[in-house]
Amino acid sequence: MSSLKEAQVIFEELSKLDDLQYERVYKDKAKELEVSTQFLNKKVEQIKAQAIKENDDIVESIDCFDGSVCGIELANQIENIFDRYVFLPEGGNTAITLWIMGTYVFNSFRIFPNLSITSPERRCGKSSTLDLIEALANKSLLTSNITPAAIFRLIEKYQPTLLIDEADTFVSGRNDDMIGIINSGHAKNRAVIIRTVGDNYDSKKFSTWSPKVFASIKPLQGTVMDRSIEVRLRRKTIHEIVDRLPVNFKDECLEIRSKLLKWGIDHQDDIRFAKVSLPRIENDRAMDNWHPLFCIAENLNSDWLDKCIKAYKVITFNRDEKTHQIQLLEDIAEIFEVTNYERIFTAELISHLIQMEERPWVSWLHGKPINANALAKMLAGFEIYSSTLRRDYNRKKGYKRSDFEDAFNRYLSRNS
Numbered sequence: 351m352s353s354l355k356e357a358q359v360i361f362e363e364l365s366k367l368d369d370l371q372y373e374r375v376y377k378d379k380a381k382e383l384e385v386s387t388q389f390l391n392k393k394v395e396q397i398k399a400q401a402i403k404e405n406d407d408i409v410e411s412i413d414c415f416d417g418s419v420c421g422i423e424l425a426n427q428i429e430n431i432f433d434r435y436v437f438l439p440e441g442g443n444t445a446i447t448l449w450i451m452g453t454y455v456f457n458s459f460r461i462f463p464n465l466s467i468t469s470p471e472r473r474c475g476k477s478s479t480l481d482l483i484e485a486l487a488n489k490s491l492l493t494s495n496i497t498p499a500a501i502f503r504l505i506e507k508y509q510p511t512l513l514i515d516e517a518d519t520f521v522s523g524r525n526d527d528m529i530g531i532i533n534s535g536h537a538k539n540r541a542v543i544i545r546t547v548g549d550n551y552d553s554k555k556f557s558t559w560s561p562k563v564f565a566s567i568k569p570l571q572g573t574v575m576d577r578s579i580e581v582r583l584r585r586k587t588i589h590e591i592v593d594r595l596p597v598n599f600k601d602e603c604l605e606i607r608s609k610l611l612k613w614g615i616d617h618q619d620d621i622r623f624a625k626v627s628l629p630r631i632e633n634d635r636a637m638d639n640w641h642p643l644f645c646i647a648e649n650l651n652s653d654w655l656d657k658c659i660k661a662y663k664v665i666t667f668n669r670d671e672k673t674h675q676i677q678l679l680e681d682i683a684e685i686f687e688v689t690n691y692e693r694i695f696t697a698e699l700i701s702h703l704i705q706m707e708e709r710p711w712v713s714w715l716h717g718k719p720i721n722a723n724a725l726a727k728m729l730a731g732f733e734i735y736s737s738t739l740r741r742d743y744n745r746k747k748g749y750k751r752s753d754f755e756d757a758f759n760r761y762l763s764r765n766s
Contacts, residue, residue, distance in 0.1 A: 357383050364390070365397040368495055369525060395547075398499050409489045409508040412604065415612040422650050424609055425451060428486055434593050435482060436475045437586035441661030445579055446483065448643040448658060453488040453511045453561040454614030455646070458622035461537050463639035464578035467565040474583040476565045478595055480513055483563055485600040486607065487511040488614070495520060498527045502543055502556040505535070511561040518566035521574060529571055534558045536577040572708040579639050579665065621645050629663065634716035636666050674710065675728055676761055681706055683758055686751050693739045695748040696722050722747070732757040 360379055364372060372394075380390045428447045432438060438446070449465050456462040465483075467476050484490040491504070492513040504510060514521070521528055535541045541559030546552065569575050586592070596602060624645040628637050640662050647658035685702045686694070703711040704719045714720035726736060729749075734757060739748040 357385075361390075361393045361397055364394045368520060369497055369528065370520070372497075392549075392551075395499055398497070399503055408504070409491055409510045411489075412608055412611060414615065415605070415608040417612075419609045419612045419616070421451070421613050421617060422654070424606065424613055425650055425654060427606065431486070432479075432482060435595050436478045437583075437590050437592055438475075438479070439582060439584060441664035442581040442583075444654075444657045444661040445581055445643065445665060446479070448646050448654075449561075449579065450483060450486050451610065451613070451646050452642050453490075454610050455618045455621050456561050456642070457538075458618045459538070459642045459645070461638045462559075462561060462642055463536070464532070464574065465561075465563045466570065466575060466578040466580040467563065467583060468569050468580060469567060469583040469585075471585065472567065474585045476583060477515065479581075479583065480515055480563065480565050481595055481599065483511075484513055485603040486610070487513075487561065487563075488607070488611065498525075498531050499545075501528070501531055502545070502558055505558055505560045506556045509557070509560045511563070513563040513565075515565045517564035517570060518568055521564065521566075521570050529574060531558050532562065533573050533577060535560065535562065572710060576635055576710050576713075577639065579643075581665070617649055621649050624648055629659065635710075635713070638716075640666065675731060677709070678703075678711075678725075678728055679732070679754070679757055679761055681709060681711075682749075682754060683762060686754070692751045693741055693748055694751075695739060695741070695744070695746045696725065696736055697746070699749060700725060732761070 360383060364376065364379060367375070376390055376394075377387055380387045383390065425447055428450060429443055432443045432446060446465065449463075452459075452462065467479050469476055480492060484492045489508060489510040490513060491508075491510040492515065494515045496512075496514060501512070504512070521532065531543060534543055535558035538559055541557055542555050543558055544553050544555055547554045564570055564574070564578070569580065570578075626641070626644040626648045628640060628644055630637075640658075644655070644658055644662075647654040681703060682699065684706075685699065689702070700711075700720060700722065703709070703725075705712075711720045715724060722736075729735070732754075734749065734753050736747045736749055739746060739750070741748075
């Protein structure tokens, strides 16, 4: 039997493991210490909570700028900084600039989106982009690994802007606890989780409401991306030249952060009650994600509102919508393969779609499942239309597999 001192060493070592490492060893460690897994988990969580409590400087606290500030000048300054130091895709600079300003007024919104920075390969500027966001966002905290418990305890105490690098290594489809915490923080009124604390396992609510940035080589789990604005980086050419980021760049940006804090205090009420109209698309959640950015742009001036509209169309129409259309084709191809149907009624097809895991169809229409009209509109882009079908003495609207073959051949890989 281990001594109390030896047990404490083991608890501290376990508290430093990531979720996957911990999952692999905690049961064996409980047996080694001759304690229950519940007791072990409680002790490890206490150490993690104490570590956060003891480090009061984990998130900076700055003084508000003493004087008047101009939001337009601040937005232009942020935009120029990104133009100088990183190469971003069309619309990316506008989206990131407005999102950064949003971290100073995010409590004015019902929903605040994650910012997802993705790239197909390394050396596309993700680290530099994260460094710039860290230097400009409100109460930023940059990490390359974090546990679910650390996330909700940090948010509960500090409400930081959380920047997570290499997110694809641990925010994956297998990490249900992490994904659940991240997804809960998308809407303010649902950004609460309940965990047991203390020796008596009392229930306590923890907030998950704070701005979050994820950088990854590939897009993250579907429900996380559904709650994110994605900026897809690409590797710059030798002719696309940017400056190197100074070592002390975050310190150099202290005055900008101080001014942004003042701007947020001055304009948070105006932004909270702003009424803006977004160009309509079929994906209501994407519109929800962009709504805060439109409110901020409208608060600045018409030029920034025009920029926001352009970025919205480029990023959402050309990328997000196309991605979902291709995903829909892939899913329908799988449904035809599994059912072996040559004809399928619309209601059956929708039923199969909303049962597919890690897909957006179950909450496609503002939290409600995709319906026949939305399905028809998406498929119309591929010139696929429903017709009246007969099958097993039933006569209903549906789709023929043969009508999909051209789109399958054009848009899907051969093994789809």
